[in-house]
Amino acid sequence: MDARVRAFVRKRALDRCEYCLFPEASAYHSFHVEHIVPLKHGGDDAQSNLALACRNCNLHKGSNLSGIDPTTGQVISLFHPRQQSWHSHFCFHGFRVEGKTATGRATIHVLCMNDPDQIAMREAVGLRKP
Numbered sequence: 543m544d545a546r547v548r549a550f551v552r553k554r555a556l557d558r559c560e561y562c563l564f565p566e567a568s569a570y571h572s573f574h575v576e577h578i579v580p581l582k583h584g585g586d587d588a589q590s591n592l593a594l595a596c597r598n599c600n601l602h603k604g605s606n607l608s609g610i611d612p613t614t615g616q617v618i619s620l621f622h623p624r625q626q627s628w629h630s631h632f633c634f635h636g637f638r639v640e641g642k643t644a645t646g647r648a649t650i651h652v653l654c655m656n657d658p659d660q661i662a663m664r665e666a667v668g669l670r671k672p
Contacts, residue, residue, distance in 0.1 A: 559573060561603070
């Protein structure tokens with residue numbers, strides 16, 4: 543993936559993780575340009591399949607396409623930043639990310655978005671609402 547594509551993805555994401563909305567400027571590690579649908583599952587390098595993700599979200603997401611909604615126990619597709627609106631599936635409650643839908647809840651669970659360290663980092667930068 544060339545530098546122009548990476549720059550485009552960063553700019554489109556406004557330099558924030560497209561899953562938890564954490565700003566890259568406040569992160570300890572550079573963010574990853576990740577494949578929403580991983581290559582091993584037939585994804586490609588098209589801009590419509592790329593998202594900017596913080597290290598925590600990307601490493602927990604891995605090659606997962608789905609997760610279990612902790613409320614219903616059903617297998618649910620994870621949030622797709624190119625096809626779905628963040629605000630339709632998530633909101634902030636204090637410094638926690640809350641799921642409004644089964645997709646939001648499953649994504650939060652799989653990506654460990656409310657791990658104590660993640661909450662502490664959001665609190666340190668005052669991230670409550672995008």
